[in-house]
Amino acid sequence: xxxxxxxxxxxxxxxxxxxxxxxxxxxxxxxxxxxxxxxxxxxxxxxxxxxxxxxxxxxxxxxxxxxxxxxxxxxxxxxxxxxxxxxxxxxxxxxxxxxxxxxxxxxxxxxxxxxxxxxxxxxxxx
Numbered sequence: 001x002x003x004x005x006x007x008x009x010x011x012x013x014x015x016x017x018x019x020x021x022x023x024x025x026x027x028x029x030x031x032x033x034x035x036x037x038x039x040x041x042x043x044x045x046x047x048x049x050x051x052x053x054x055x056x057x058x059x060x061x062x063x064x065x066x067x068x069x070x071x072x073x074x075x076x077x078x079x080x081x082x083x084x085x086x087x088x089x090x091x092x093x094x095x096x097x098x099x100x101x102x103x104x105x106x107x108x109x110x111x112x113x114x115x116x117x118x119x120x121x122x123x124x125x126x
Contacts (some may be wrong), residue, residue: 008079010034018108019044033065036107042072046105050079055124056090057103065108074101 007026014021014036021091022043023035034046047062058076066074076087076099083101091099 007032009052010048013105017105019105021126036108040070043076044066044073044108045069045071046075046077047108048077048079049081052081053066053084054078054081054087054101055084059087059090059094059099063096063099066098072098073100074098075102075105077105079104 009114010032011021013033017057019036019038021034022037025033027033028049029035031051032046036044036046038044045065047058047065049058054076062074062076063121074096076083076103082103087101091101097108
């Protein structure tokens, strides 16, 4: 992974995907929590990690945030990285349809369509 000299441009990333940013918290030098709003006003939490490999502890951290804040969707976003097999396994074991592992921010329009589908599943890398 290339060391980032400045934080990612979350404003641009969110705007291009159709979200509005309502909050950004830098939790660590390589970790941010974004609170987004989609076109229908639903809250989406994004835990963004700038590391080469995202593990199960990161999935559990997202799950805790989703349980506490109760958004419509929680996304663990790997910036320039990937998810370990244990991260995928942990996400599947938690059985929370709101949790999604992504390497790019999904479109808010896709999120809205998927959220309104019968099973509520969201395209994820699980």
